Amino acid sequence: MSDNAFKRLICLGCGFSYDEALGLPGHGIAAGTRWADIPESWVCPDCGTPKALFEMVEIGYAKTPPILRFAA
């Protein structure tokens, strides 16, 4: 994997995942924002775990489609 590939990180306090490719636009972090460019004071939006307690993971996204049910 090239050094320029976008990384994914998971919060070790709750499992919230940050994907550099996606950012968190709803939290003011643009898509493509590198982990290193997020301030060290940042915390997990779901549980408040400090940025330093996220772990980089190389795990792919689920391929299972969502279960969708519609009224007739």
Add this chain to the structure above:
Amino acid sequence: MTQSFLLRADERGFTKILSTGATGAYVGGHPDAFVTRYSSFNFHEYQSGRPGFGRIRVFGEEAFHSPGCSYNMHPHHNFIICAFVLGGTLTHINTLGRIDALRAGDYYAFSAGSGGLHEELNLGAEPMEAIYLWLLPDHLLLPPAYGQGHFDEAAGRNRITPLVGDGALAIPQDAKVSRLLSDGPGTYAYRPRSPGHGVYAFVLDGSLACDGTWLGRRDSKGIWDADKIALQTGPGTTDALLVETIL
């Protein structure tokens, strides 16, 4: 050449979390309730131990003290969260639509996937004691899933019984949890699925020789690069959890 790490009961991280003060939003049941947690691996404020083992990131022995003691409703993603109840009653509410009461021998596996919330409560006066195990999943943002099981002591006596993974309660990870319960001295062999799998053995009670090391109550050992793990139980009751994980 077999490799291992040893973690004695008193070498784990200990924390007591109050239902008052700074942790009052985290732990419910104020003012008397509190949670005690012994962490085998780094978790929350305990960061001076091992970071995990294979896909294991959390292994905690927890007790919820006083009626109403609870982890208030909180979110999770991704992690596969298992709880094995040892005593008391755990009331478990989650956004997969379940409200369950789990007692000694009961366990659940909650694969949080793309997201869910849960709340864990002790509604009774007797402390609720449980082992919490968190595993990384093999894919991110899976559809959330929840399953429950029960370890039957009579059927599980003097054998290694799979609880989670493999043919038991399915989880989205190459990992497995088994329980060894014996009522006297005996020998057992545990064979990891491949040379790339390790085993974390945790003694709930009694005495267990694990690849030559005698472990007592709440001692544990992680073993890898072993194609067979020799287990020997001591006199009286021995009760142990064996967590196998890809490395």
